[in-house]
Amino acid sequence: DTGVSQDPRHKITKRGQNVTFRCDPISEHNRLYWYRQTLGQGPEFLTYFQNEAQLEKSRLLSDRFSAERPKGSFSTLEIQRTEQGDSAMYLCASSAIRTATEAFFGQGTRLTVV
């Protein structure tokens, strides 16, 4: 097991374009989380899944953001009509239900909107 994997590691996009990020969790983990981290700040919760069900979405997640976890395996986070304020590190984490929030983080996807 190689841990949580995220792709791409870096993404530069023009304002108004759509972007999609992928996260592959640790294989036996039921829970998958997305967090966003801006420069100089701690990560902020965006959303989480238990298996394929999306159980909570933060107010930070505007209508331009959508996340999916088909079949309870990998997850995608899509941002439509990107804005400069979307520039951040997007972190994925996974955990087992029995250990709840003891989450392991991927390397992150750094998004730059120009």
Next chain:
Amino acid sequence: ELKVEQNPLFLSMQEGKNYTIYCNYSTTSDRLYWYRQDPGKSLESLFVLLSNGAVKQEGRLMASLDTKARLSTLHITAAVHDLSATYFCAVDFGNEKLTFGTGTRLTIIP
């Protein structure tokens, strides 16, 4: 409001010295995590503290949790340059997610 506060936000210390980073949180929790983050990198799990009075140690780092005071500390002993990083505490307030502090950027000076 669920809040996690760390202090100091920035810490510059000499090699060989000892120091403590503090993490205060706003309401009851008995699950607290410490992470390390190097520039441009993701979060590395350091400690998991799951009960009042929990103490964990790894090398030059020691973390403790006082749930009654809503306080965790990360103590650094005889600092070395390799410990330079940003350290985050994160709290599970029983709402199935982590609330992070703003981080403490630690710089170890030779």
